[in-house]
Amino acid sequence: MNNTIPLLSVQNVSLSFKQSRHHQVHALKNISFSIKQGEIFGLVGESGSGKSTMGRAIARLVTPQTGSIKLETRELLCKMTSKERLDSSRDIQMIFQDPMSALNPKWTVMQMLLEPLHIHQGKLPKQEKEDTVFTMMQQVGLDPAFANRYVHEFSGGQRQRISIARALMNRPKLLICDESIAALDLSIQAQIVNLLKSLREQFNLSMIFISHDLSMVHYISDRIGVIYKGDLLEIADADTIYYHPQHDYTKSLLHAIPKITLV
Numbered sequence: 001m002n003n004t005i006p007l008l009s010v011q012n013v014s015l016s017f018k019q020s021r022h023h024q025v026h027a028l029k030n031i032s033f034s035i036k037q038g039e040i041f042g043l044v045g046e047s048g049s050g051k052s053t054m055g056r057a058i059a060r061l062v063t064p065q066t067g068s069i070k071l072e073t074r075e076l077l078c079k080m081t082s083k084e085r086l087d088s089s090r091d092i093q094m095i096f097q098d099p100m101s102a103l104n105p106k107w108t109v110m111q112m113l114l115e116p117l118h119i120h121q122g123k124l125p126k127q128e129k130e131d132t133v134f135t136m137m138q139q140v141g142l143d144p145a146f147a148n149r150y151v152h153e154f155s156g157g158q159r160q161r162i163s164i165a166r167a168l169m170n171r172p173k174l175l176i177c178d179e180s181i182a183a184l185d186l187s188i189q190a191q192i193v194n195l196l197k198s199l200r201e202q203f204n205l206s207m208i209f210i211s212h213d214l215s216m217v218h219y220i221s222d223r224i225g226v227i228y229k230g231d232l233l234e235i236a237d238a239d240t241i242y243y244h245p246q247h248d249y250t251k252s253l254l255h256a257i258p259k260i261t262l263v
């Protein structure tokens, strides 16, 4: 890929939700930022600031009223053919706070990890698909011997590993993690964040890491954007945001969030 073209480019994106006949929420106000190939971009802000809406807009789960979102040179905010829609769902994957929202409790891990391959690489021979599942399980730290177990037999951290594995089955270009560690114990949070960091290296993956926790966002991200009431207040490299924030709101986030040390 041409390194001068950002992997993702968000330009002047605005999105409002009509909450009642007379009330609109401006969830995103003229947001612009870009992400480089292999970069982890943190998006931080308090509850209701518009973080999830931004992630969901990039994943085409909600549609902004104005603006442009490009993956490399491909505009995502336009009418797409079903083939283009399929391609962008392969290239951009999202994981959530509750892994169960993306996992079917009636399926085994094998079934759940095979499904994305059936959708996007249906012609691969069965044995090759199953081998890909076993390899992916190892890459996310799951014992392949558990491939025939059901989700309820796993812990919260292991379930999040399964949803990460499912998201990565077709080698997406961008992984959007929306509060994906928020529900886990602190030590498990650290394990999942470290896993995401190592997967970025292995897969040359780009990520948007959405969280209200600035300490965690600082730990994982190369650059951070701070969002407040739909406005992107500042963007800078992670250390600058953490140690030399410009905006008072970022300073207040830093004061409010207990700092932790991860190893």
Ligand SMILES: Nc1ncnc2c1ncn2[C@@H]1O[C@H](COP(=O)(O)OP(=O)(O)OP(=O)(O)O)[C@@H](O)[C@H]1O
Residues within 6 Å of the ligand: 017, 018, 019, 025, 026, 027, 045, 046, 047, 048, 049, 050, 051, 052, 053, 054, 212
């Ligand atoms: N589907 C929707 N319909 C109406 N309003 C919505 C919808 N989704 C989000 N909003 C509103 O848009 C604003 C931004 O919400 P969003 O979920 O993006 O914030 P957030 O920063 O991700 O917060 P949280 O961490 O609590 O999810 C909020 O005021 C929210 O109430």
